[in-house]
Amino acid sequence: MSVVDFLRPEGWLGESGGPRYVQLRQRLESGIESGVLAPNSSLPPEREIAEITELSRVTVRKAIQELVREGLIEQRQGSGSFIRERMNRMEQSLSHLTSFTEDMARRGLDTSSRWLERGVFLPTPDEVQALGLADGAEVARIYRLREAGGRPMALERASLPLDILPNPLEVTTSLYEVLGRREVRPVRAVQKISAINLEPREADLLNVPEGAAGLSIERTSYLPSGRVAELTRSLYRGDAYDFVAELRL
Numbered sequence: 001m002s003v004v005d006f007l008r009p010e011g012w013l014g015e016s017g018g019p020r021y022v023q024l025r026q027r028l029e030s031g032i033e034s035g036v037l038a039p040n041s042s043l044p045p046e047r048e049i050a051e052i053t054e055l056s057r058v059t060v061r062k063a064i065q066e067l068v069r070e071g072l073i074e075q076r077q078g079s080g081s082f083i084r085e086r087m088n089r090m091e092q093s094l095s096h097l098t099s100f101t102e103d104m105a106r107r108g109l110d111t112s113s114r115w116l117e118r119g120v121f122l123p124t125p126d127e128v129q130a131l132g133l134a135d136g137a138e139v140a141r142i143y144r145l146r147e148a149g150g151r152p153m154a155l156e157r158a159s160l161p162l163d164i165l166p167n168p169l170e171v172t173t174s175l176y177e178v179l180g181r182r183e184v185r186p187v188r189a190v191q192k193i194s195a196i197n198l199e200p201r202e203a204d205l206l207n208v209p210e211g212a213a214g215l216s217i218e219r220t221s222y223l224p225s226g227r228v229a230e231l232t233r234s235l236y237r238g239d240a241y242d243f244v245a246e247l248r249l
């Protein structure tokens with residue numbers, strides 16, 4: 001069914017259905033739900049919706065504004081309103097030390113990485129401190145955009161001491177798998193999670209609007225000896241993840 005036919009007022013707009021902007025909002029919601037209004041497609045301009053539905057532009061605007069607030073529609077300056085692609089939020093347990101590849105495989109999703117940086121570098125003071133690097137030691141660093149099921153999920157920058165990961169190019173899919181093979185896979189980690197707004201470049205890579213909410217996660221992982229094996233700073237899309245922690249008395 002075309003969007004125009006879908007919006008014709010016959011059958012859904014009536015005296016008894018409550019405020020008209022609510023009826024229109026519900027109609028648009030059901031269009032998004034059923035896919036008549038497809039993700040990333042543009043919504044007809046207000047003026048056109050007003051004509052098709054025979055509602056006033058004020059009413060149309062009010063309905064659209066509610067959908068913007070609900071996050072179903074995104075207004076892009078100069079180019080109108082678009083149906084936002086909806087993410088099924090994922091629940092991620094905070095009690096298991098698993099890798100991104102393993103987490104996604106458990107959900108039946110394939111992962112891929114877009115490499116932003118991978119190699120041996122001079123460490124930053126933060127890396128020296130967190131990884132306990134000796135004077136003059138270099139650091140292995142891998143920075144990638146992590147995708148699952150073809151969608152960008154997180155930006156992840158991992159830093160490791162060179163004796164733990166001498167050749168960062170060896171990591172083609174899973175870092176933890178490479179560490180496992182080398183028998184230096186971490187067994188414990190501490191994570192710090194904070195809320196952030198994504199900077200323009202990060203938002204662009206993650207395919208969300210500039211300033212969108214994100215989660216910044218810093219993971220420090222340890223070997224059985226207590227030595228730090230990895231410092232990873234990740235930025236997760238705020239609309240994609242729920243982190244869940246189980247608490248016991």
Ligand code: 16G
Nearest residue numbers: 099100101174175176177217219232
């Ligand atoms: C997870 C970890 C990250 C680790 C990566 C390894 C969080 C917040 N971060 O994304 O620290 O480096 O897994 O994944 O959970 P990989 O083995 O698939 O490369």
